[in-house]
Amino acid sequence: MQIKAVYEDNVLKPxxxxxxxxxxxxxxxxxxxxxxxxxxxxxxxxKEDINGVLRNS
Structure with missing residues (x-):
């Protein structure tokens, strides 16, 4: 079973x-x-420049 709940006042509420x-x-x-x-x-x-990565591949 998979459900969604909200955490409120230190309680998980489905x-x-x-x-x-x-x-x-x-x-x-x-x-x-x-x-x-x-x-x-x-x-x-x-972390890297996508254009540089594409040029070097």
């Missing part, structure tokens, strides 16, 4: 109802969406 019995233990893997990660990183500086 965006949709879960089909689980009360007290069911689950394992959670947390991944941020790639677009949100890019927003947090801001604009990145390239």
């Amino acid at each position: 965006l949709k109802k879960l089909n689980l019995k009360e007290k069911t233990e689950v394992q959670i893997t947390i991944r941020k969406s790639f677009s949100k990660l890019l927003d947090e990183l801001g604009e990145l500086e390239p």
Whole structure:
């Protein structure tokens, strides 16, 4: 099962109802969406000039 949730007041809150019995233990893997990660990183500086790389290949 894969779900989306919001972290608020130190609690993960699912965006949709879960089909689980009360007290069911689950394992959670947390991944941020790639677009949100890019927003947090801001604009990145390239390590190489793409035109130079293309000329040398």
